[in-house]
Structure formats: structure tokens, C-alpha cells
Amino acid sequence: MLHTIHNDALTVTASEQGAELQSICAADGAQYLWQGDARYWSDRALNLFPYVARLWRGQYTLDGQTYRMAIHGFAPGSRFALKEKDAQRMAFELCDSDETYAQYPRRFIFRIIYALEGSTLHITFEAVNRDGRTMYFGLGGHPGFNVPLEAGRRFEDYRLRFASPCKPVRVGFSADCFVNGQDSAFPLEQDVMLALRHELFDDDAIVLRNMAREVTLEAPGSARSVTVSFPDMPYLGVWHWPKKDAPYVCIEPWASLPSRQGETAAFEHQPDLIRLEPGKTYTNTWRITIR
Numbered sequence: 034m035l036h037t038i039h040n041d042a043l044t045v046t047a048s049e050q051g052a053e054l055q056s057i058c059a060a061d062g063a064q065y066l067w068q069g070d071a072r073y074w075s076d077r078a079l080n081l082f083p084y085v086a087r088l089w090r091g092q093y094t095l096d097g098q099t100y101r102m103a104i105h106g107f108a109p110g111s112r113f114a115l116k117e118k119d120a121q122r123m124a125f126e127l128c129d130s131d132e133t134y135a136q137y138p139r140r141f142i143f144r145i146i147y148a149l150e151g152s153t154l155h156i157t158f159e160a161v162n163r164d165g166r167t168m169y170f171g172l173g174g175h176p177g178f179n180v181p182l183e184a185g186r187r188f189e190d191y192r193l194r195f196a197s198p199c200k201p202v203r204v205g206f207s208a209d210c211f212v213n214g215q216d217s218a219f220p221l222e223q224d225v226m227l228a229l230r231h232e233l234f235d236d237d238a239i240v241l242r243n244m245a246r247e248v249t250l251e252a253p254g255s256a257r258s259v260t261v262s263f264p265d266m267p268y269l270g271v272w273h274w275p276k277k278d279a280p281y282v283c284i285e286p287w288a289s290l291p292s293r294q295g296e297t298a299a300f301e302h303q304p305d306l307i308r309l310e311p312g313k314t315y316t317n318t319w320r321i322t323i324r
Contacts (some may be wrong), residue, residue: 052125054078067177067281080153082108083170086291140164169300171289182257183244196222211294238272
């Protein structure tokens with residue numbers, strides 16, 4: 034089932050399936066969110082929990098036991114309940130179940146809250162540990178945006194412009210998309226700009242650290258842009274389907290990384306996972322602003 038919020042600037046729709054955004058429209062009807070296409074990528078804006086990206090051999094250990102989990106965790110494939118809604122705010126909730134417990138042995142509540150403020154969509158991830166043991170988890174966003182954002186422009190007309198000069202480091206990945214420890218400098222033009230071209234993604238995602246925590250998708254001279262702000266996410270993925278002329282780009286704020294090549298992740302020891310003690314709540318808000 035779909036649910037919609039709106040104000041004078043934006044109309045936003047999300048599905049109960051994965052609490053996934055389905056549409057971000059401006060007041061003039063312009064669609065900013067990628068609408069899914071099986072030729073390129075059928076999803077639109079996945080919410081990642083309790084793990085980001087891939088586990089080596091699809092498995093991990095916790096409390097001395099081995100568990101299996103699919104890419105990006107179970108949130109994308111789970112049906113969330115709509116718990117709150119008014120004209121400009123909606124809150125979805127996923128609670129542990131027998132199905133989740135079989136692959137992630139913790140009792141939890143995971144909420145995703147969408148709230149409008151002018152031309153900005155605030156997205157809040159909230160995890161509640163209702164287990165008697167520490168929770169270890171990752172999370173992140175995976176929204177795709179149409180490129181071009183207006184008729185008459187090409188994919189190559191666009192760039193990503195970071196909010197302030199920075200010298201990002203590209204996280205090293207193996208050919209099968211696991212962390213390999215071979216990080217490298219990723220220079221930006223004038224320390225702020227990355228020109229888009231399809232070949233950037235021939236080896237899959239570009240994952241950065243040490244970058245400015247705000248980035249804008251834009252074309253010089255265009256009236257339309259998308260800014261993604263993620264103050265409490267230390268990693269940023271930029272992606273479209275490899276070796277395709279895909280007409281979108283994903284701008285993905287991540288709180289953690291996938292597992293290392295050749296190593297079964299031990300959740301208690303993976304250093305970038307969030308640790309949440311019993312009875313505590315973790316909150317992380319990021320934003321999408323359109324122009």
C-alpha cells in the first residue's frame with residue numbers, strides 16, 4: 034500500500050514494502066526520484082538495515098552462531114506498518130518477528146520517518162533495542178535520482194558538487210564488491226566536483242570516506258538539482274548499474290561498510306557497525322532537498 038505526504042513544494046509517496054520512497058515530485062509535477070526499470074534497476078530508494086551491502090558468502094557470526102542474510106539486510110524485503118501520518122509527516126515501523134529473528138537474533142523496532150519542511154524531505158532512521166543484549170547493525174539509504182532532471186540534457190551534463198572542499202578516500206573493493214583494504218585517494222575537480230559519466234560505474238559503486246557530508250546533483254545552468262545531506266553518515270556510495278547507460282544515479286549515505294573479502298563478518302568485532310545497548314534508541318537523520 035502507498036502513502037503520500039505533501040506541502041506547497043513537494044509531494045512524496047512511500048510504500049509499506051520496505052518503507053521505500055516511490056516518488057518525489059515538485060509542485061510543478063517534475064519527478065526527481067528514479068522510477069525503476071528492470072533494464073537498469075527495478076528498485077527506487079532502498080532502506081538498508083541491519084546490514085549495508087554484501088556479507089562474505091552471505092553469512093556472518095553473532096553470539097558464536099552463524100547466520101545468513103541477503104544483501105542490504107531484510108528491511109528492503111519486509112513490510113513495514115504505517116504507525117503515524119498527517120499531511121506532512123509519515124512514520125513506518127518494522128518489529129522483529131520469527132522471520133527476522135532466524136537471520137538476526139535480536140528484538141528490535143526499526144522506524145523510518147519521512148517529514149517535509151519546505152523543499153526538503155527529512156528522513157529519520159530510528160532503531161530501538163528491546164533485547165537484553167547489545168545490538169550490532171548497519172544502515173543506510175539507497176535513493177536513485179533521475180539523470181537528466183529535465184528534457185534536453187544528457188547524463189554527461191551532470192556533476193556531483195560537494196558542499197565544501199575535501200579530499201575523499203575511495204574505499205577499496207574487490208571485483209565482487211567486498212572491502213579489500215586497498216583504499217586510495219579519489220581527487221575531485223577543484224576539490225569539490227565529480228563529473229558524471231557512465232564509465233565511472235563499470236566496476237560497480239564508488240564508496241567514499243573523508244568527504245563533505247553534503248553533495249548536490251546538478252548541471253551547470255540548470256534550474257533543477259538534488260542535494261543530499263547526511264551529517265551522521267561517514268560513508269557515501271555513488272552508483273548505477275555497471276556497464277549500462279542507466280539514466281539515473283544513486284547517492285547513498287551509509288553508516289557502515291560491507292564485509293571484508295574472504296572474511297566472515299563477526300558482528301561483535303566489525304568496527305564500523307553501530308552498537309546499541311539494551312533499552313537504548315539510535316537516531317540518524319539525513320535529508321533530500323530539491324530545487
